[in-house]
Amino acid sequence: MLDQIEKQIRTNLDVSHFEIRDDSEMHAGHSGNSSGGGHFTALIVSADFHGLPLLKRHRLVYHALGDLMGGSIHAFSMKTLTPDEIDSD
DSSP states (O other): OHHHHHHHHHHHSOEEEEEEEEOGGGGTTOTTOTTOOEEEEEEEEEGGGTTOOHHHHHHHHHHHHGGGBTTTEEEEEEEEEOHHHHHTO
């Protein structure tokens, strides 16, 4: 699943750095997860985020993930940065 998520994001966004972690084990038996999808945390660095507020950045990522959201993915936590922002950390 991690490879599929990365492929979807890299296909739809100009990604210069990507990290992802599967946190599904920490949420086993989690109530409200009727889809059975996994829980993931990602760091995504993309020039596509330049000038965009956080909500619009997240919408771009959710759009890139498409049908994976609500199916294979139950929860997706992300940090979205531009290349300039990651260099200043």
